[in-house]
Amino acid sequence: MSLLEFCRWLQYSGPLHAMRDSPIFFPIVATIHLMGLALIGGSVLVVDLRMLGWALPGQSVASLAQDAERWLLRGLGVMITTGILLFMCFATKYYYLTFFWVKMGALVAVIIFTWSVRRRVAMAGEADVRPITRKLVALVSIVLWTTVAVGGRYIGFP
Amino acid sequence: MNLFRFFDWLGNTSWSVELHESRYVFLLVLMIHVLTISVFVGTAVMIDLRLMGKTLTSVPVSQVVTRLMPWTEAGFVVMVVTGALLFYAAPVNRYENVFFRFKMGALVLAAVNVWLFRRNVYRWVGDWDSDPVPPRLVRIVGAVSLILLALIITAGRMMAYQDYWFGNS
Numbered sequence A: 001m002s003l004l005e006f007c008r009w010l011q012y013s014g015p016l017h018a019m020r021d022s023p024i025f026f027p028i029v030a031t032i033h034l035m036g037l038a039l040i041g042g043s044v045l046v047v048d049l050r051m052l053g054w055a056l057p058g059q060s061v062a063s064l065a066q067d068a069e070r071w072l073l074r075g076l077g078v079m080i081t082t083g084i085l086l087f088m089c090f091a092t093k094y095y096y097l098t099f100f101w102v103k104m105g106a107l108v109a110v111i112i113f114t115w116s117v118r119r120r121v122a123m124a125g126e127a128d129v130r131p132i133t134r135k136l137v138a139l140v141s142i143v144l145w146t147t148v149a150v151g152g153r154y155i156g157f158p
Numbered sequence B: 001m002n003l004f005r006f007f008d009w010l011g012n013t014s015w016s017v018e019l020h021e022s023r024y025v026f027l028l029v030l031m032i033h034v035l036t037i038s039v040f041v042g043t044a045v046m047i048d049l050r051l052m053g054k055t056l057t058s059v060p061v062s063q064v065v066t067r068l069m070p071w072t073e074a075g076f077v078v079m080v081v082t083g084a085l086l087f088y089a090a091p092v093n094r095y096e097n098v099f100f101r102f103k104m105g106a107l108v109l110a111a112v113n114v115w116l117f118r119r120n121v122y123r124w125v126g127d128w129d130s131d132p133v134p135p136r137l138v139r140i141v142g143a144v145s146l147i148l149l150a151l152i153i154t155a156g157r158m159m160a161y162q163d164y165w166f167g168n169s
Helices: A003-011 A014-021 A025-051 A061-089 A091-095 A098-123 A131-156 B003-011 B014-021 B024-035 B037-051 B061-089 B091-095 B098-119 B121-128 B136-166
Strands: none
Touching (some): A003 A061, A003 A091, A014 A061, A025 A061, A025 A131, A061 A091, A061 A098, B024 B037, B037 B136, B061 B121, B098 B121
C-alpha cells in the first residue's frame, strides 16, 4: 500500500467520516492544537532566550532546560496527538501540500536537534560551552520551530 | 453615533477594502497574529505555571516575572497591532461575531487579573519569592490566567466558524 493509498483509506474510513461530518470536531481539535503552540512556544523560548542571553541571565541554563523540558514534552504530546487527528480528517489534502511536508521535515529535524545537540549544550556546565555555540544552538532551534509553525499556518490557508 | 454605523463606515474606507481584498497581506497579518501565540501566550503560560509552582520552581518568582514579562508584553503589542489590522479589514463582520465579543470580554478579564495581581499579592512578593510553590492566592491568579488565555485562543479560533455554525444573517 502506497502512502497515498494509506491516506485515502484513512480519510474514507468510517470513524473518519463521522469526525469530518461533525461540525465541531475539527474546530475543537484545531483549538487544542493552538494551545499546544503556546506550551511549546513558552518552554522553547525560556531556554532559547536564556541561551541567547536575552532572558533570565542569573539562572543556570541546565536547570531551566530541565524544568522546561517537561513542559516541552507535554506540549509535543498535545501537538502530535491533535495533529494526527487533524491530519486524519483531510489526509489526502495534506498529502499534496508542499507545506505539509516542509512542516513534517522541520518537525523531525527540530526533534532530533533538540534531543541531541540542544539538550547536550544546554545541560553542559557554564564553562564547558562557548557562549557563541549556545547562541547558535538557540538560533537554530528558534528557526526550526518557526519553520514548523509557519508551515502549519500555511497548511490551513485557502 | 452608534457603533454599527461607525464600523460600517470604517469598513468602507479604502484601506480597509484593500486590506480585506488583498490576498497575501491579509494572510500574512493573520499568520503573524496566530504564530505570535507562541511568544505572547507561551511566555505568559510559563509565568502562570511558575505562579502555580509547576515549573522553574528554583527560580524566584520575581525573576521569572521581570525577565519574561517584557517578552509577553512585546508579544502582546504584536497581537494588538495585527489584531487591530484584522479587525480593520472587516469591522462589521468582527463586531457582529459572537466569538469576537466573547474574546474581547475574556481579554479584559485577563487584563483585570494581571492588574489585581500587581496591585495585591505581587506587592508582597518578597515574602514568597523563593517558595517553590507560592501561596494559594498566587496559584489561583496563575490558574485564572491560564483559563482565560485558553478561552481567548478558543474564541479566536471559533470566530472563523460563526457563519458555518449559525448561518450568515
